[in-house]
Amino acid sequence: MTPVQTVSQVFDAIQQAKAGAPDFCTNFFPVQRKVQDWISHGELFAELRHDAIFFYRRDRDFWHLYYCASSKTALHREIPTVAELRTEPIVLDLVGKEGDASAAIGDWESAGFRRYSRLFRMSRTSTDANGDKTESTTKIEFAVVPDAKAVLELLERAFDRFGEQLPVRYEIESAIQAQQVLVARHQGDIAGLLFFETQGFSSTLRFWAVATEHRALKVGSALMRHYFATQNAVKRFVLWVAADNVNAVQKYGHYGYKPDGLVDYVLANQLVRS
Amino acid sequence: MKSIAEILKEIRPEFDFTTSQDFISDGMLDSFDIVTLVSSLDKNFSVSIPGTEILPENFQNIQTIEALLRKSGAAT
Numbered sequence: 076m077t078p079v080q081t082v083s084q085v086f087d088a089i090q091q092a093k094a095g096a097p098d099f100c101t102n103f104f105p106v107q108r109k110v111q112d113w114i115s116h117g118e119l120f121a122e123l124r125h126d127a128i129f130f131y132r133r134d135r136d137f138w139h140l141y142y143c144a145s146s147k148t149a150l151h152r153e154i155p156t157v158a159e160l161r162t163e164p165i166v167l168d169l170v171g172k173e174g175d176a177s178a179a180i181g182d183w184e185s186a187g188f189r190r191y192s193r194l195f196r197m198s199r200t201s202t203d204a205n206g207d208k209t210e211s212t213t214k215i216e217f218a219v220v221p222d223a224k225a226v227l228e229l230l231e232r233a234f235d236r237f238g239e240q241l242p243v244r245y246e247i248e249s250a251i252q253a254q255q256v257l258v259a260r261h262q263g264d265i266a267g268l269l270f271f272e273t274q275g276f277s278s279t280l281r282f283w284a285v286a287t288e289h290r291a292l293k294v295g296s297a298l299m300r301h302y303f304a305t306q307n308a309v310k311r312f313v314l315w316v317a318a319d320n321v322n323a324v325q326k327y328g329h330y331g332y333k334p335d336g337l338v339d340y341v342l343a344n345q346l347v348r349s
Numbered sequence: 350m351k352s353i354a355e356i357l358k359e360i361r362p363e364f365d366f367t368t369s370q371d372f373i374s375d376g377m378l379d380s381f382d383i384v385t386l387v388s389s390l391d392k393n394f395s396v397s398i399p400g401t402e403i404l405p406e407n408f409q410n411i412q413t414i415e416a417l418l419r420k421s422g423a424a425t
């Protein structure tokens with residue numbers, strides 16, 4: 076695999092794989108700004124094949140894999156020929172409607188990948204509110220850049236790095252600068268955080284976490300209610316949650332989020348150990 | 350046959366698609382919604398929108414979707 080140098084290299088390669096390929100298949104939905112960040116931080120690599128492209132994004136001690144192939148058959152043919160799939164710790168996400176992903180999962184399983192976790196998407200509209208106006212005594216504010224280290228530490232303690240697409244330090248800093256990270260403090264430390272991305276009328280809740288010693292004390296509630304109350308223009312709230320995180324699923328349900336049918340199967344190869 | 354606006358409304362009932370000129374930057378459609386939209390458009394207009402045309406710029410507003418359907422052979 077070779078380092079990717081420019082954003083256009085990525086988009087041109089995808090276009091090439093798509094050209095004249097009505098059965099084009101991919102797990103890569105790149106957002107230009109993010110791709111640019113990955114390239115400037117030297118995180119993105121590519122491997123071009125005749126009928127497919129594989130992109131690798133470095134994350135901590137492992138790689139995220141994205142593929143674009145002219146057809147499922149081409150992908151099936153190429154997978155066994157890519158050596159990195161056996162020599163590097165790799166995870167990949169397959170997103171689709173529940174039930175749609177089984178054939179693709181089979182291809183990856185035969186290449187030595189296993190089902191690592193399953194996330195599902197939940198959404199709510201602004202009218203599915205659950206008493207959003209409740210007052211809370213916990214003060215919520217936007218994080219500031221010097222909080223980035225503590226934010227990262229709390230995220231890494233609360234979530235699994237292989238399954239949850241955790242941001243790295245520079246991504247946290249730019250989210251803080253864009254006022255997308257809310258925090259609750261306790262004696263100067265961060266007791267809880269809510270990390271979100273709002274675009275137009277939609278907002279994605281990326282992470283909601285409270286330090287273990289502050290849980291079940293309404294810190295999470297204060298963060299969530301502040302978030303809803305300040306997103307006045309938003310009509311649609313979405314999030315992804317690990318299916319086995321019953322605690323979070325119940326709480327999201329309490330706030331009016333409902334599964335909307337999309338699932339994300341996270342697959343990992345043998346070199347990924349939780 | 351349903352109109353494009355009706356199909357969009359079925360996918361995202363919470364939005365008013367007639368008032369936006371850029372569904373993507375207004376956060377009204379994401380890449381997963383586009384996949385659902387393509388299969389509804391295919392069925393409703395009896396076309397097969399090629400994978401090469403599944404680009405955000407073709408789904409920016411009702412006019413660009415109409416143009417895409419015409420290009421794919423639909424009588425809109």
Ligand SMILES: CC(C)(COP(=O)(O)OP(=O)(O)OC[C@H]1O[C@@H](n2cnc3c(N)ncnc32)[C@H](O)[C@@H]1OP(=O)(O)O)[C@@H](O)C(=O)NCCC(=O)NCCS
Nearest residue numbers: 233282283284285290291292293294295296323325326329
């Ligand atoms: C999820 C998490 C952030 C919740 O934080 P918390 O401070 O313990 O939550 P709270 O005690 O404030 O409860 C939040 C809300 O859930 C409600 N709740 C509590 N138990 C509940 C249950 N079993 N079912 C439904 N709702 C419940 C609370 O009443 C409260 O609602 P309110 O605003 O109406 O008062 C925390 O458990 C955590 O950090 N978990 C690990 C990380 C994680 O899984 N994050 C979510 C995935 S992104």
